[in-house]
Amino acid sequence: MNAVEIVGGVAAKHDPSDRVGRPDSPLRAMRRRVGGHAVLDPFGLDPQLCDLAAPIFRFSMRVETFGAESVPSNGPAVLVMNRGYGVFEPTALTVAIMNETGRRVRVVGAPGLFGVGNALRRFGAIAATAADINAALAAGHLVAIPMAPAWLSPRSGAPPLELMQTVMKSIVLPVAVRPGGPFGAPLAGWRVKIGTPIVTDDSLALGDPLGAAELSETVRTAVDNLR
Amino acid sequence: MRVLVTGMGGELGTRVAQLLEARPEVRDIVGCDFVPPRRRLRRAEFRRIDPRNREKLRDFVLDFAPTHVAHFGVYEPASRLSPAQAAQRTELASMVALSAAARAGALEYVVVRSGLEIYGPRRNRASVPDESVPPAPVTPYGTSLLKVEGAAAGVARRHGIPVGALRYAPVVGSHVPSPLGRLLRLPVVPVAAWSDPPFSLVHPEDACAAMVAALFVRVDGPVNIVGPGAASPWQAARLGGRIPLPLIAPLWGAASQVVEFTGAAIAPHVVELLRFGRTGSGAHATATLGLGQLRSTQAVLQELYEWAEIVPLDTVRESVA
Numbered sequence: 001m002n003a004v005e006i007v008g009g010v011a012a013k014h015d016p017s018d019r020v021g022r023p024d025s026p027l028r029a030m031r032r033r034v035g036g037h038a039v040l041d042p043f044g045l046d047p048q049l050c051d052l053a054a055p056i057f058r059f060s061m062r063v064e065t066f067g068a069e070s071v072p073s074n075g076p077a078v079l080v081m082n083r084g085y086g087v088f089e090p091t092a093l094t095v096a097i098m099n100e101t102g103r104r105v106r107v108v109g110a111p112g113l114f115g116v117g118n119a120l121r122r123f124g125a126i127a128a129t130a131a132d133i134n135a136a137l138a139a140g141h142l143v144a145i146p147m148a149p150a151w152l153s154p155r156s157g158a159p160p161l162e163l164m165q166t167v168m169k170s171i172v173l174p175v176a177v178r179p180g181g182p183f184g185a186p187l188a189g190w191r192v193k194i195g196t197p198i199v200t201d202d203s204l205a206l207g208d209p210l211g212a213a214e215l216s217e218t219v220r221t222a223v224d225n226l227r
Numbered sequence: 228m229r230v231l232v233t234g235m236g237g238e239l240g241t242r243v244a245q246l247l248e249a250r251p252e253v254r255d256i257v258g259c260d261f262v263p264p265r266r267r268l269r270r271a272e273f274r275r276i277d278p279r280n281r282e283k284l285r286d287f288v289l290d291f292a293p294t295h296v297a298h299f300g301v302y303e304p305a306s307r308l309s310p311a312q313a314a315q316r317t318e319l320a321s322m323v324a325l326s327a328a329a330r331a332g333a334l335e336y337v338v339v340r341s342g343l344e345i346y347g348p349r350r351n352r353a354s355v356p357d358e359s360v361p362p363a364p365v366t367p368y369g370t371s372l373l374k375v376e377g378a379a380a381g382v383a384r385r386h387g388i389p390v391g392a393l394r395y396a397p398v399v400g401s402h403v404p405s406p407l408g409r410l411l412r413l414p415v416v417p418v419a420a421w422s423d424p425p426f427s428l429v430h431p432e433d434a435c436a437a438m439v440a441a442l443f444v445r446v447d448g449p450v451n452i453v454g455p456g457a458a459s460p461w462q463a464a465r466l467g468g469r470i471p472l473p474l475i476a477p478l479w480g481a482a483s484q485v486v487e488f489t490g491a492a493i494a495p496h497v498v499e500l501l502r503f504g505r506t507g508s509g510a511h512a513t514a515t516l517g518l519g520q521l522r523s524t525q526a527v528l529q530e531l532y533e534w535a536e537i538v539p540l541d542t543v544r545e546s547v548a
């Protein structure tokens with residue numbers, strides 16, 4: 001599928017840090033990198049590298065997406081997703097959003113590990129801190145917050161409470177990412193179901209711990225119901 | 228409106244004075260610095276005062292009794308002064324000028340020049356800090372900026388006036404004396420071997436426009452002034468056709484000395500930028516100052532590299548003669 005066609009009418013005002021673009025030919029990409037024309041965004045994302053790797057991700061992760069119309073075509077939103085296999089679910093969600101809306105996803109949880117964190121940031125990971133999430137939302141990006149890992153439990157893990165406190169006034173979408181293979185094995189592609197935005201209680205102040213706990217529980221229930 | 232521009236001899240101070248001259252609401256503009264202004268000023272009055280001469284600076288500010296202060300008397304180490312001199316002059320200029328302006332009795336608003344260096348190295352805690360992130364500087368320049376903001380906050384507390392602090396990303400431009408600008412223009416640029424972190428820059432014109440806007444909007448509290456986008460040291464060096472030289476942590480001290488020997492003094496805050504990056508969220512500035520679209524980091528870099536290497540002054544002198 002052609003990336004520019006997905007973006008459609010907004011291709012003219014293409015913001016490479018938020019919109020997937022057409023990958024360069026390997027030779028042109030190499031030239032741009034050597035000539036210093038491959039730019040980063042403030043979070044460390046490398047749009048050119050992401051676009052180059054996009055066909056590889058699309059090929060290696062077959063994803064079936066439901067409910068992508070809930071994702072805003074512009075502006076900030078928070079996607080809260082379940083997690084069992086670690087990096088696979090965020091990658092499946094990134095591919096799903098890329099295919100359906102042509103937007104990039106900032107996945108929360110870049111490790112501080114020497115070298116690894118930097119490499120993941122090139123592909124859109126951001127740190128699991130309130131400051132980085134606020135900055136990404138202020139810049140109008142889609143932010144994916146993975147819930148606590150749940151390996152064998154039928155229910156999803158809890159979303160990180162401290163981070164939910166910072167996103168209480170944003171558009172929050174529950175996302176269920178499930179492997180399509182037998183017994184939940186990641187063999188036959190992935191199914192990504194995106195729910196409708198969660199309505200939050202306006203009377204609660206931003207950062208209210210009780211409000212954040214309620215929001216976390218609502219999101220968790222919504223993700224479980226999306227199975 | 229009677230505006231005092233401290234540090235008027237710097238590139239930003241001079242340009243801000245010029246922009247203020249064009250505003251009819253500004254009745255008087257005076258400035259002071261230890262070096263003369265860098266451009267021709269028509270209406271603004273300049274007094275050459277070294278901040279170390281406390282009495283002269285204090286009397287000058289008390290006599291003028293400003294209503295607004297644009298405090299550019301914040302000197303970046305290795306820009307035009309050695310690190311020790313820069314820290315000393317910054318501290319003196321801030322303490323003496325701000326306290327005298329407050330004591331003169333007419334003060335309504337103060338805005339100080341600060342920088343993203345105040346947040347400390349870009350770590351996992353907050354890699355794109357907004358204004359709510361508590362400052363944690365580790366370099367002498369960052370600490371110096373924290374003291375300046377502290378002095379300004381003291382004025383705000385005691386006199387009950389709004390005080391703004393513009394936390395600029397590194398201001399790099401063809402005419403701005405900046406250690407980062409000089410370093411990036413060396414034939415070989417030291418970069419971190421294992422990380423290539425992003426840093427953002429701001430164009431000098433945007434930096435000045437932000438200061439003027441802050442004076443009129445009277446923005447209270449800190450505001451990050453950051454150009455959109457980012458570059459990495461490796462990419463920036465290649466953009467200018469320079470050779471990036473990857474360095475590992477223990478070699479940075481030696482590299483600083485070699486670079487200083489070649490004529491571009493390198494301060495700890497510049498090493499911090501090259502090793503850990505330096506970015507910030509500029510969303511608050513867009514919302515409060517109404518600046519429109521700032522020039523991107525890439526555009527700032529391109530302008531830096533397109534600058535003519537040397538302007539021969541002899542021919543100019545001959546033609547005048």
